[in-house]
Amino acid sequence: MSHDLSTGHLDPSTEESEDRRSLITVPVDHAPEEPTPIDPTLVGTAANRAEHGIRVPWRFMGGRVLFYLFTLWAAITVNFFIPRMMKGDAVDAYMAQARGQLQPEAEKALRLLFGLDKSTSLWDQYVRYWQMLLHGDLGISISSGLAPVSDVIAAALPWTLGLVGLATVMSFVIGTLLGAVVGWRRGGRLDVLIPVTTFLGTVPYFWLGLIFIAIFSTLLGWFPAGHAYELGVEPGWNWEFVSDVVAHAALPAITIMIASFGGWVLGMRNMMLTVLDEDYITVAEAKGMPNSRVLWRYAARNAVLPQIQSFALAIGFIVGGTIVMEMVFSYPGIGLLLLSATNAKDYALMQGIFLVLVLAVLIANIAADIAYAILDPRVRATEA
Numbered sequence: 384m385s386h387d388l389s390t391g392h393l394d395p396s397t398e399e400s401e402d403r404r405s406l407i408t409v410p411v412d413h414a415p416e417e418p419t420p421i422d423p424t425l426v427g428t429a430a431n432r433a434e435h436g437i438r439v440p441w442r443f444m445g446g447r448v449l450f451y452l453f454t455l456w457a458a459i460t461v462n463f464f465i466p467r468m469m470k471g472d473a474v475d476a477y478m479a480q481a482r483g484q485l486q487p488e489a490e491k492a493l494r495l496l497f498g499l500d501k502s503t504s505l506w507d508q509y510v511r512y513w514q515m516l517l518h519g520d521l522g523i524s525i526s527s528g529l530a531p532v533s534d535v536i537a538a539a540l541p542w543t544l545g546l547v548g549l550a551t552v553m554s555f556v557i558g559t560l561l562g563a564v565v566g567w568r569r570g571g572r573l574d575v576l577i578p579v580t581t582f583l584g585t586v587p588y589f590w591l592g593l594i595f596i597a598i599f600s601t602l603l604g605w606f607p608a609g610h611a612y613e614l615g616v617e618p619g620w621n622w623e624f625v626s627d628v629v630a631h632a633a634l635p636a637i638t639i640m641i642a643s644f645g646g647w648v649l650g651m652r653n654m655m656l657t658v659l660d661e662d663y664i665t666v667a668e669a670k671g672m673p674n675s676r677v678l679w680r681y682a683a684r685n686a687v688l689p690q691i692q693s694f695a696l697a698i699g700f701i702v703g704g705t706i707v708m709e710m711v712f713s714y715p716g717i718g719l720l721l722l723s724a725t726n727a728k729d730y731a732l733m734q735g736i737f738l739v740l741v742l743a744v745l746i747a748n749i750a751a752d753i754a755y756a757i758l759d760p761r762v763r764a765t766e767a
Contacts, residue, residue, distance in 0.1 A: 444752065447749065451745050455741065458738075459741070462734050466733060467505070467508075521536070522731030523731055524731055525729050525731065532732050535720070535732060535735075536739060539716055539720045543709075547639060549636065550639040552698075555690075555697065557644065558645075558648045559687060559690055561576070562650065563678065563683040563686065563687075564678075565652045566653070566654070566682075567674075567678050567683075569652075569659075576648065580649065584642060584644070589707045589708070591638050591642055595637065596711070596712075606630060609631075609712045611632070635714060643697070654687075657686070658685050661685075688755065691751050691754055692751050695747040696747070706722055710722065720736065
């Protein structure tokens, strides 16, 4: 603003220009805030979280569910046709065991009972098989006194889940944590564990189990040699039965853990070596973060992603148990039951066990996909 000396008035043009300048001038007290800086160590890693929670990738999950439904249909169809393509069937095996004690009319009745009537077309048998599955009927086991297949499987399944399941989970947790530490301290004394655990992982189950039985059962007498519990012990939720079951399960559980432990350690250690070369690890260390935070929040959290898929497969095959291990220790699990059904040509029981195996693997993979989508932001980015 200027003052006209001749008239003593203000210059209006100058006044307007100063008014315009005052309008666009922002007071210091109301200056715009700077945007919140983004932590570069979180960008593109599994540690990156959305501001208002984790967004579920529904399109990704929907595609996976459709894929698994198709896989389930294909597995059930193969499960139906393969036994019927084999030579002989359960009725022939049962009649051979009877050695002429049953009349020919009994054979026809058994074929109608098991859905193996030769006068019925294969397509009608396939449709009837699906109808039975949808009603929860898995058939009748000819090798178990004509007991329902679902009851036979339900009696053996808890033993496998309790033994192989617990041993597999403990082996995964301990092996993954140890592998992360070994990878973090690469080049140190802990590297000596890698060849040792790898060697133990190459040892067959049955050989390792026989060695443990010879040392810890026969020689030292610390653990029972086999079976799930002593024959004289009454099953029930009491201390005598539970302690006896734990004592019988200790040796096969240790065998499973030692045989599978090395794979988890080696896999996690190798992934840690890869992740530690990433830029966000360098930035995190340059910011002066504690080593424990860099290890578990950034390095291990990203390195564990490939382990999840392998763990899902291991969890799925838990239901099948370890046939060789159950044979060595005479453990009454699903694996030993499958072997007995195969020897007896009990196709209904074989189909029921295979169906449970397929469902277990598919459910485990679905759970792994969900966990992967939550932990890995790159999967969620595909939904954008």
